Amino acid sequence: MAGTGDRENLAPLAYKLRRGTIETLCRAQAGHPGGCLSIAEILTALYFKVMRLDPANPDWQDRDRFILSKGHAAVIYYVALMERGYFSADTLATFDEIDSILQGHPDIRTPGVDMASGSLGQGLSAGVGMALGARLDKRDEVRVYVLLGDGELEEGQVWEAALTGAKFGLDSLVAIVDDNHVQLMGDTAAIMPVEPIPDKWRAFGWNVIECDGHDIAAIVAACEAAKAVKGRPSVIVAQTIKGKGVSFMENTHLWHAALVSDEQEGQALAELCALEAVFDA
Amino acid sequence: MPELVAQRDAFGEALVDLGARNERVVVLDADLASSTKVSLFAAAYPDRFFQMGVTEQNMMGVAAGLATMGFVPFTSTFACFAAKRALDQIRISIAQPRLPVVVVGAYGSLLVGKNGKSHQAVQDAAIMRAMPNMTVVAPGDGVEAAKAVFAVAEYGGPVYLRLTRDPCPVVFDDSYEFKIGPAVVVREGSDVTVMTTGIMLGRAVEAAEALQAEGISVHILHVPTLKPLDVESIVAAAEKTGRVVTAEEHTIIGGLGGAVAETLGEHRPTPMKRVGIADVYSESASNDALLEKYGLTSGHIAAAATALVSGATAATKVKR
Numbered sequence: 001m002a003g004t005g006d007r008e009n010l011a012p013l014a015y016k017l018r019r020g021t022i023e024t025l026c027r028a029q030a031g032h033p034g035g036c037l038s039i040a041e042i043l044t045a046l047y048f049k050v051m052r053l054d055p056a057n058p059d060w061q062d063r064d065r066f067i068l069s070k071g072h073a074a075v076i077y078y079v080a081l082m083e084r085g086y087f088s089a090d091t092l093a094t095f096d097e098i099d100s101i102l103q104g105h106p107d108i109r110t111p112g113v114d115m116a117s118g119s120l121g122q123g124l125s126a127g128v129g130m131a132l133g134a135r136l137d138k139r140d141e142v143r144v145y146v147l148l149g150d151g152e153l154e155e156g157q158v159w160e161a162a163l164t165g166a167k168f169g170l171d172s173l174v175a176i177v178d179d180n181h182v183q184l185m186g187d188t189a190a191i192m193p194v195e196p197i198p199d200k201w202r203a204f205g206w207n208v209i210e211c212d213g214h215d216i217a218a219i220v221a222a223c224e225a226a227k228a229v230k231g232r233p234s235v236i237v238a239q240t241i242k243g244k245g246v247s248f249m250e251n252t253h254l255w256h257a258a259l260v261s262d263e264q265e266g267q268a269l270a271e272l273c274a275l276e277a278v279f280d281a
Numbered sequence: 282m283p284e285l286v287a288q289r290d291a292f293g294e295a296l297v298d299l300g301a302r303n304e305r306v307v308v309l310d311a312d313l314a315s316s317t318k319v320s321l322f323a324a325a326y327p328d329r330f331f332q333m334g335v336t337e338q339n340m341m342g343v344a345a346g347l348a349t350m351g352f353v354p355f356t357s358t359f360a361c362f363a364a365k366r367a368l369d370q371i372r373i374s375i376a377q378p379r380l381p382v383v384v385v386g387a388y389g390s391l392l393v394g395k396n397g398k399s400h401q402a403v404q405d406a407a408i409m410r411a412m413p414n415m416t417v418v419a420p421g422d423g424v425e426a427a428k429a430v431f432a433v434a435e436y437g438g439p440v441y442l443r444l445t446r447d448p449c450p451v452v453f454d455d456s457y458e459f460k461i462g463p464a465v466v467v468r469e470g471s472d473v474t475v476m477t478t479g480i481m482l483g484r485a486v487e488a489a490e491a492l493q494a495e496g497i498s499v500h501i502l503h504v505p506t507l508k509p510l511d512v513e514s515i516v517a518a519a520e521k522t523g524r525v526v527t528a529e530e531h532t533i534i535g536g537l538g539g540a541v542a543e544t545l546g547e548h549r550p551t552p553m554k555r556v557g558i559a560d561v562y563s564e565s566a567s568n569d570a571l572l573e574k575y576g577l578t579s580g581h582i583a584a585a586a587t588a589l590v591s592g593a594t595a596a597t598k599v600k601r
Binding site: 061065114115116118122126128129130133137156157160163164167 | 328329331333336338339340341342343344345347348349350352354369372373374377378379380
């Protein structure tokens with residue numbers, strides 16, 4: 001089944017994911033708000049438009065694969081999987097409790113999670129392996145999406161994997177860079193400059209697509225454009241805003257891994273509801 | 282003199298045999314295939330061989346991805362690089378998700394062709410043993426290495442397969458059946474048990490024969506699976522002889538010696554000595570010189586056994 005969900009206007013859904021994220025983070029008193037909020041549209045586009053999935057059959061062999069290489073954004077990933085039907089809201093509510101299937105960083109036993117992560121820089125290699133495996137089995141429909149943070153690009157293994165993806169000409173492999181320009185201790189430009197990101201991937205032999213990471217139609221179009229490229233992998237460098245949608249969390253490293261108080265939750269949810277209503281109009 | 286076979290040769294040939302029988306087996310190499318002998322698999326099955334270049338960390342992740350797609354990947358590089366350089370990748374991408382990747386640590390031990398301490402792997406088993414979900418196998422000769430190739434491929438979970446480079450004595454015959462888990466009684470004896478892992482087995486057999494002439498009866502329990510450990514057999518052998526020597530081409534910290542000491546300390550305190558490498562980095566030299574200086578010859582095993590039997594308490598002196 002190549003279901004893509006039934007929703008037409010996906011923009012409000014991205015804000016719904018953000019609300020679920022803030023609620024979960026506040027309840028658990030854990031997690032990483034900023035890097036969750038920056039990828040809401042990317043996850044919405046992938047899980048509700050782009051990827052071939054069957055939530056009723058998470059192990060369907062011909063499904064597309066997704067790896068959240070920046071595993072610290074696990075909470076919004078879980079909210080997206082819940083909204084897509086992989087598990088219930090009651091399960092989401094167990095996040096960070098003992099015996100929960102929802103771990104602080106993605107665990108492969110969670111329905112819908114294709115690969116574990118939590119130590120930065122490792123997801124793209126696994127994506128290379130998945131794309132190689134699909135090719136060996138002639139599962140030509142299978143596409144593999146790996147979401148990385150821009151700070152994560154400081155890990156050397158990312159570039160080992162980039163070399164490998166290009167070497168094997170893995171055109172079913174798509175890396176998406178959540179280019180929010182901020183990491184835990186500050187601006188990426190100050191901590192360890194990684195720009196110009198598109199030039200680096202081009203030099204490594206990848207097809208580079210740049211887009212607005214908060215424009216769902218642009219992300220979907222980028223994924224479609226990647227599908228049309230043969231003989232080499234693609235990277236979508238998505239310009240995003242860390243903490244997007246919550247005024248006091250935007251563009252600051254202070255909300256990379258801060259705890260959300262009840263008062264802050266109230267303000268954040270009010271802002272997100274207002275934005276959701278705007279897009280729902 | 283027993284026949285000598287290099288584990289790497291036996292492994293390389295067995296891998297080709299395995300490839301013929303199991304089409305899901307794939308091999309990844311970090312630019313060492315001619316040394317590790319996965320070059321034989323590469324020649325036989327070029328479509329199932331992936332040259333990763335010098336990207337050990339990446340190689341572990343690619344293998345993990347292939348495992349999620351239903352393949353049985355063998356990653357091949359030197360043990361020093363597998364167990365240390367790519368350790369976090371093994372932890373996060375292979376062990377935690379419990380994926381059926383066989384991490385082959387070629388050139389495990391001290392004897393790595395005069396390459397010296399950067400290439401010697403004498404902490405790898407301890408490191409892998411400490412990792413949940415990881416099974417650790419260190420065959421004792423070429424026969425066991427070849428049999429282990431088939432067992433680890435069918436195992437269905439992460440395995441670290443520790444192999445060695447140079448020819449070593451053949452102890453087992455072709456009728457030997459290797460299973461992951463059980464320790465193997467190689468020789469019955471009554472005065473002292475020598476427990477071995479990896480290629481110390483051949484040296485233990487040599488020591489036992491020498492001690493036989495001196496009237497000391499040596500029981501040999503070979504422990505090819507360091508994890509999960511065969512606690513029952515280890516305790517039973519300790520009870521039988523009341524004295525235990527462990528022998529491994531590995532640091533005495535955390536490997537077989539550590540594992541047996543932990544086990545006996547809890548279940549049956551027994552006088553024991555650990556033959557292995559002290560807490561040092563070694564150097565580049567000939568095999569014989571290294572084994573002599575770092576205390577790994579059959580003579581060192583025999584001396585430890587004799588000391589236990591005679592009740593001596595002083596540690597075996599190793600020349601520095």
